[in-house]
Amino acid sequence: MIDLVAAAIAGFCVLAVAGGLLGRAAAGHFLVYGGCLLLCLGTLGAGLAAMMAPPTTLLLPLGIPWIGVHLRLDALSGFFLFLVGLGSAGASLFAIGYAAHDEQPQRVLPFYPLFLAGMHLVLLADDAFAFQFAWELMSLASWALVLAQHRDPANAQAGFVYLVMAVFSGLAMLLSFALMAGGQGSFAFDAMRASHPAPILAAVAFGLALVGAGSKAGLVPLHVWLPLAHPAAPSHVSALMSGVMTKVALYGFIRVVFDLLGGVPWWAATIVLVLGGVTAVVGVLQAMLERDLKRLLAYSTVENIGIVFVGLGLAMAFRANGFVAGAALAFTAALFHALNHTLFKSLLFFGAGAVLTVTGTRDIDQLGGLIKRMPVTSAAVLAGCLAISALPPMNGFASEWLTFQAVLLRPELPQWGLKLAIPADGALLALAAALAAACFVRMFGIAFLGRPRSIEAAIAHEVDRWSLGAMVGFGTLALLAGLFPGVVIDLLRPVSKAVLGASMPVQMGDPWMTTIPVEASRSSYNAALLALFVALSGGLAAVMVKRLGSRGLRRAPAWDCGFPDPSPMTQYTGGSFAQPVQRVYEGLGYQVREHVDMPPPGATRAARFSTTRSDLVWDWVYRPLGDWVGRIAGALNVLQFLTIRRYLGFVFVALIVLLLALALWQ
Amino acid sequence: MRGLAFDIAHMLAGFLVLASFLMLYQARLFALLHVLALHALVLALSVAWQAHIQGAPHLYITAAIALGFKAMLIPWALRRIVFQLGVHREIEAVGGIGLTMLAGMGLVALSLEVMLPVTAQADPVAREDIALALSVVLIGLLMMVTRRNAVSQVVGFLSLENGIILAATGARGMPLVVEISVAFSVLIAFIVIGIFLFRIRERFDSVDVGALDQFRGGRQ
Structure with missing residues (x-):
């Protein structure tokens, strides 16, 4: 299995060369993105199989002489391989259509497969050299992609900030590995697992890994590069960076903290919990106020990373207290949310890319009324908005609900830090979820509903089939993962078992497919039943409004059809929608x-x-x-x-x- | 025999340090070149003695290289350069000679203080040699720092290199190839620096490196 994935990585490198040679040719982008799509489907399958299988290793005679490159594929890397393969396959499919109009394909084509190769290699690396090399490859390739349109000074600035943060992140990871390698200087992960560094060294290594992986994932206050760099890249690359690369950073964090370091003390969990909660709220607040579609999505990524970190922090806290069942629940919730975020954030970036292609703008206050001109894109984006707002029956609800179940477990934890942090995180997550819903109501409402605010929005048309296929596909997957969360949770059982030694109970055994995280008397969630109820009550409400609402007699001014002022500029804008939130939370x-x-009085201006x-x-x-x-x-x-x-x-x-x-x- | 071998090795190394101090003291260019020749001669003797007591015949080659190149060829070539260029023959030092000598003594003390505890397990001959060699290196560096004239900076560099050779031969089992490559690198450095001397002279009518700095707009 692992040699197939290694071959796929080599295939990405070949495609990168091909992209460099054929960059200007008409068929170049078709070859590169098509090839990436096939390879990613392969790695997706390999990851799925690896989750069930025992770990396999591979030693390649490359890199440093006599040391070579150690690769290993276990359940954890298998899950992330599945996630990365899925996100990358979607982005490649989208790019086949989207990148056809690219003006400078030679600036994107060589680096896109390299970026994928870097992300895949991080997941396989089993020694610090290979990990660090892959991590930097991922950073540098994505940096080159951020600078694809380098003539724009804003992009150049974004590239600079991104490079500085990437170097910082790489340095922190390097120092963390150096500390874990200890005096013997053995950089293989096996040796790091076996060694038990002194508590102070382990604490510093944990801090460095948190900073290194956190700055790559977008943890506040290391998140500043995300809203700059993600929008600067072409949209399919934005989707990869936001939806997939942040997950690779999470993988790095999990690998170091849960696997290589063994366990960490409770105060480390407190730090992660606090940072995660703050990240979720600060990210979504900034997203709420943003006018730029892609910047909004990048800030929302910051929020979701915060939610995942809360889940991981809970798992660390429960594990430090020997409460492995709770740790398994929180860990599964975090991984589930990471997968869901890949699905809906990629989908939303595809939507933003489609809107950008046909209208040429990312400013939501220049858009409006797109639902009539781009019905399929709008439906897919609406599904993504529902999912990211954590509304049932979409997948976002399932994973956030699981995270809340973990927060609400509240076993008797002896440490004051956790006693304070866990309930506070519950409140912060609730606030973040509510604000996220508001944020995406605003985004969808302003950009897709109402009347067009610019001529470009008024003459928009639907995008090509490849892009639509990617969007509809991811929307369907988001819905399916939401309708059958038990399938995903059962899929994650071996991962949790391998990392924590415990897993959540089997979900698919229940005849009604009810999700029961702990026990039925405590809480349960039947997505399919809820979806049926939502569909029935929604349909009933629609019928009632249609039948009864228009019957009533109303008195209105003549000839104005409800719009006293015909200009579309009189509509509610993104700024108007955000203003109350903006005033309330100022300072946060x-x-x-x-x-x-x-x-002055009397002036006519x-x-x-x-x-x-x-x-x-x-x-x-x-x-x-x-x-x-x-x-x-x-x-x-x-x-x-x-x-x-x-x-x-x-x-x-x-x-x-x-x-x-x-x-x-x- | 053991005691005598140690004493003679120690004496020669000490004499090399003394020659370094002589260099620091010289205010005239030709006298400085003579001392450089003496320095290399002492080095050659010291290396030859090491060859004798270690029973390592290849060290005789090193000694011969030191004698031929460093004690004869290079001082002679430098002397020609000075003649040809008509260099001002007095050396301008930064800070007084006495102060520089005091600093040199401090450096010898420092290198003994550093080296003797570090090499506690080593062979006593090598141990003393390495400590004294470090002081020769440091004094050579001190000379490069405190002299304004480019020729005397070259001399400082060559004496520094002599210190390195002394340390290398003191250690038992140093392969010949290392010594030969060091000797050649010094020769090449000498050639490069010689060419630079001509070039500096051509442009500024002086080998005072201060002229170079003024040209670059730097401060003294």
Whole structure:
């Protein structure tokens, strides 16, 4: 099985070369994306099979001589392989149609398969060298894709920020592995699993892994690059970065914290729980206020990463207290949500890409009325919005409900940190879920309903079949995963068993296919039954409104059909929808200034209202940090213009200082 | 025999350090070149003695290289360069000679202090040699830092290299190829630096590296 996946990775590399050679040819994109689609379907299947099978290993005589590249495929990497293969297959299918109009395909085609190869290789790596190499390959290839349209200064800026954050993340992971390798310097994961570093070293290694994987996944306050970099890339790459690469980062975190380090103490779980809760709320608040469709989705990714981290934090907390059944529930919920997020976030990015292709804008206040011009895209995006808002019977509800079940377990935990953090996280998650629903009501309502706000939106048309196929396919999968959550939970049992030594009870044994996370007397969820109820009551309401609502006699002004002002600009906008939320939560990660410019009495010019929003994390953390680095670099600039003798003097003094230190240290 | 062998090795190495101090003291270019020749001669003697007591005939080749190249060829070539270029023959030092000598003494003390505890398990001959060799290296570096004239910087570099050879031969079982490659690298460095000397002279009518710095817009 593992050699098939390794062959697929080699296949990606071949496709990258082919993409470089055939970048300009008409059939080039068809070959590259079609090839990627087939390979991803293969890795998807391999991942599914690996979840059930015992771990397999492979030693390739590549890389560092006499060490080689250790690869291993176990249940955990199998699940993530399935997830990455699924997301990548969807993105490749979408790209066959979407990228046909790409103006500079040679800037995307060579790097897209490399990006996929990097992500697949991270999952297989079984030593720190291979992991680090794959991690950096993934970062660099995606950086090149972010800069595909590099002439735009905003994209260049996004690429720079992304590169800095990627280097930072890679460095943190590297140091974490170095600490876990210990004095013997054995970088194979097997040796790291077997060794038990001192608690202080393990704590630092945990912190570095949290920072390294967290900054790649988008944990607040390391999330600043996501809303810059994800929108800058072409839409199918945005879908990959948001829907799939963040999951690879989660895999890195799980691999280090749950597998290599063994267990972590309870305070580590508290940190993850707090960061996860804050991430969920800050991410969704920013998404709520965003006008740019793809930036909105990127911020929403931050929110979902927060939810997954809450699940993982709960699993860590329960595990630290020996409550493995609870840990299995929380862990399964986290992985389920990661899978769901891949499905619906990819779908929504595809939708954003389709809208961008036909209208040329990502600004939701320039859109509107697309449901009439793009019915299939709209239906698929609506399914994605329902799922991401965690409405039953879609898949988002199932995984968030499971996460809440884990929060509500509330066993008697002795530590004060967890006693405070877990209920607080429950409240934060509830807030985030409500705001997410509002956010996507706003997004769908403004962009797809109402009347078009621009000529481009008014003349929009449906996109090609490949793109529609990808969107409808992912929408269907999201619905199926929501209708039959038991299938997915049962699929995740071996993963949880392999990582935690325990798993959730079997779900599909129940004749009514009811999901019972702990015991029936406590809570249960029957998705199919609920879906039936939703469909019946919704249909009944629709019939009632249609039959009874239009019967009543109403008195209205003549000839205006309900719209006293014919301009579409009088419609409710995204800004109007967000304003109450914006005012209530000001200070929570952002600051808003509202300017009202009233003309003096008697003047005939229009009054103006504008708002400026600033990101507090950026202003308080990143800008001062950047200023500091700039100042130090400016001060060090003097060093470039010294005399030869002074350079020699520096070397001399450095040598003397080191020798002195050595002499004193002895 | 053991005691005598140790004493002679120690004496020669000590003499090399003394020669380094002589270099620090010289204020005239030709005298400095003479001391450089003496430095290399002492090195050759020291290496030959190591060859004798270690019973390693290949070290005689190293000694011959030191004698031929460093004690004769290079000082002679430098002397020609100085003649041809008509270099100002007085050396301008940064800081007083006395201060530099004091610093050199401090460096010797430092290298003894660092090296002797580190090499506690090593062969006593190699141990003393390495400590003294480190002080020769440090004094060579000190000389490069405190001299303004490019020729004397070259001399400082060559004496530094002599210190490295001394350390390398003191350790038992150092393969010949390492020593030969070091010797060749020094020769190449010498050639490169010689060419640079000509080029600097051509442009600035002086081999004072300060002229180079002024040209680059740097500060003294």
